[in-house]
Amino acid sequence: MSAALQQPPGSISRQGWQILLISANRCVTPEPVFPLGLAHLTAALKAAGHQVEWLDLLADEQQFELRLSKFQPNLVAISVRNVDDVLIRRQETFVGGLPQLVQNLRRKFGCPVVLGGSGFSILPREIFELAQPDFGIVGEGEVALAALIDALKTGSKSEAISGLVFRRGGRVVLIERDKSLTPRWIPKATISRETAEYYLLHGGVLNVQTQRGCAHRCCFCTYPLIEGARHRARVAEEVAEEFEHLERLGARYAFIVDSVFNSSSSHLVSVCEALIRRKLKIRWGCFLRPQGIDPETMELMARAGLSHIEFGSDSFCDQTLEQYQKDFSFDDIRRSTELARREGIDFCHFLIAGGPGETLETLQIGFENSKQLAGAVIMAVPGMRIYPGTPLFERAVMEGRLERGCNLLKPAYYLAQGLTIEGVLEKLNEFARRSPNWIIGDFNPAYEKLVGRLRQRGVAGPLWSYFAAAQRLFPQQ
Numbered sequence: 393m394s395a396a397l398q399q400p401p402g403s404i405s406r407q408g409w410q411i412l413l414i415s416a417n418r419c420v421t422p423e424p425v426f427p428l429g430l431a432h433l434t435a436a437l438k439a440a441g442h443q444v445e446w447l448d449l450l451a452d453e454q455q456f457e458l459r460l461s462k463f464q465p466n467l468v469a470i471s472v473r474n475v476d477d478v479l480i481r482r483q484e485t486f487v488g489g490l491p492q493l494v495q496n497l498r499r500k501f502g503c504p505v506v507l508g509g510s511g512f513s514i515l516p517r518e519i520f521e522l523a524q525p526d527f528g529i530v531g532e533g534e535v536a537l538a539a540l541i542d543a544l545k546t547g548s549k550s551e552a553i554s555g556l557v558f559r560r561g562g563r564v565v566l567i568e569r570d571k572s573l574t575p576r577w578i579p580k581a582t583i584s585r586e587t588a589e590y591y592l593l594h595g596g597v598l599n600v601q602t603q604r605g606c607a608h609r610c611c612f613c614t615y616p617l618i619e620g621a622r623h624r625a626r627v628a629e630e631v632a633e634e635f636e637h638l639e640r641l642g643a644r645y646a647f648i649v650d651s652v653f654n655s656s657s658s659h660l661v662s663v664c665e666a667l668i669r670r671k672l673k674i675r676w677g678c679f680l681r682p683q684g685i686d687p688e689t690m691e692l693m694a695r696a697g698l699s700h701i702e703f704g705s706d707s708f709c710d711q712t713l714e715q716y717q718k719d720f721s722f723d724d725i726r727r728s729t730e731l732a733r734r735e736g737i738d739f740c741h742f743l744i745a746g747g748p749g750e751t752l753e754t755l756q757i758g759f760e761n762s763k764q765l766a767g768a769v770i771m772a773v774p775g776m777r778i779y780p781g782t783p784l785f786e787r788a789v790m791e792g793r794l795e796r797g798c799n800l801l802k803p804a805y806y807l808a809q810g811l812t813i814e815g816v817l818e819k820l821n822e823f824a825r826r827s828p829n830w831i832i833g834d835f836n837p838a839y840e841k842l843v844g845r846l847r848q849r850g851v852a853g854p855l856w857s858y859f860a861a862a863q864r865l866f867p868q869q
Contacts, residue, residue: 408442412465415448417473423595431581436534451590471509480775480805490523508533513618518801528557588641596852598643602631606651611717611783615651625659632666639674645852648678664696675699682728683720694735701739708758715749729765740769746816747776750808759823770830774816775805
């Protein structure tokens, strides 16, 4: 099987199956997010010779049952994008409807039902027990799902498939992922015009992935669990071609969903130069690590169409950054911010207040340091969501906050000793009342109405720059 992992799996299936892929995401706050993972999976399955139909519980909601009636699949695969909203005050979960969906699909088609996606990969045993599918796949599905289909077709054993989840004798079994077999091949996304139109109308954005994997050590992050700790880059010209395709679909803005776009300087430069050569009009945004960025790199990104940066800063205090395992300093944040400001690029910083090592004093240091970040929009949430397999989970277990075998489908959050959610929120809101560029916690209803009005007027791209202005009119309570 290792050879198949290094190339498009076109040889896996001589006579393809009919595969139904379903995006189960129903979250539209603050905006619906295009299910890019399914777009890559569609391409991989078609390359393997299968016929693929894709249904989206958001884009196809009104015609979902009608479209189901026109397809008779040999297998149904459901993508679970998110487990919950990671917001300590709302704690909205997104997996409650899965058992009914799985049951309805099994009853209708009588074929295997498979769960996968980033959300499933974080809590596979728990979601498997909840939804009762036939199989699950942890991690990237392009190769594993094709291998599972091949095993089901031929009646061969599927228990050697890396990341496969199934039930044996009443017990949920998870085949450990073989990280040495992580696929280097990332297929070009297959995006239909109909699905693209829905997300452009309601979200104003389509997505691109230029690489997978994350080698950074942030204590709370699940990216290394989902994609692995090794960066695997796509060919720059292929990425630029995908941007061009999105432009032909009508997109005026795209977002690069890589965990960190600037993980590799050479990859970043290659992608930007490829975009410049194509002379595209499409603008784009990305996640950047506020470290290792020089003036030449920022200027190159701006020439390539970068208009929005979302910095994963997480704190403006060096003491807290060290505890969060960020490996950069506030001085790095300040320099990166200034470079973006000079190029006329909009930028925001995401913060998590109250995590390991946080105190009222470190919060205050962060507030004071933020005054040095001219032009920044700052989006802060209190409390750090705990997921299994992360350093934060191990710390919570060691400190006696969690049992190792606990079910984290019910969200659990980390607040540093001596802090309370009420106390952290009070400090955040008190500072935000004097600093309208700060947005605290979840979006309030006034912001959600603003989103709708701006999209109706054809505004593309992220809207947090508008939210900072709205903060003055609709302050958080």
